Amino acid sequence: xxxxxxxxxxxxxxxxxxxxxxxxxxxxxxxxxxxxxxxxxxxxxxxxxxxxxxxxxxxxxxxxxxxxxxxxxxxxxxxxxxxxxxxxxxxxxxxxxxxxxxxxxxxxxxxxxxxxxxxxxxxxxxxxxxxxxxxxxxxxxxxxxxxxxxxx
Numbered sequence: 001x002x003x004x005x006x007x008x009x010x011x012x013x014x015x016x017x018x019x020x021x022x023x024x025x026x027x028x029x030x031x032x033x034x035x036x037x038x039x040x041x042x043x044x045x046x047x048x049x050x051x052x053x054x055x056x057x058x059x060x061x062x063x064x065x066x067x068x069x070x071x072x073x074x075x076x077x078x079x080x081x082x083x084x085x086x087x088x089x090x091x092x093x094x095x096x097x098x099x100x101x102x103x104x105x106x107x108x109x110x111x112x113x114x115x116x117x118x119x120x121x122x123x124x125x126x127x128x129x130x131x132x133x134x135x136x137x138x139x140x141x142x143x144x145x146x147x148x149x150x151x152x
């Protein structure tokens with residue numbers, strides 16, 4: 001514990017940001033979101049990836065998403081990873097995701113819904129999208145992902 005404190009102090013004195021392990025307690029979703037959080041966990045194949053009116057078939061290849069309690073990994077042609085947070089108390093339900101790649105971690109705000117063994121996620125470039133209709137279409141500034149659960 002003492003080494004962590006020293007490393008944190010040195011990092012802050014040198015103008016660095018807080019290291020990941022010093023960022024605070026693990027994500028605790030609202031109690032009403034726990035069922036959805038459990039539903040997210042596991043492996044998912046990307047069956048549709050659409051952005052700005054174009055389907056990106058190459059992003060649908062590969063093992064797809066693996067969601068943990070608060071982290072995810074997306075293996076397409078490139079590997080993406082990051083954190084995600086959900087709020088099932090809103091209508092539509094909300095998801096926020098950070099995609100870490102090349103030392104950048106942009107925050108994407110989105111909405112999601114479950115349909116049997118599928119999740120539809122719409123991520124907005126600027127803010128939370130308001131609807132699922134027209135998601136991924138040209139001019140909407142959204143990314144549409146449809147994921148299908150991979151059964152063991």
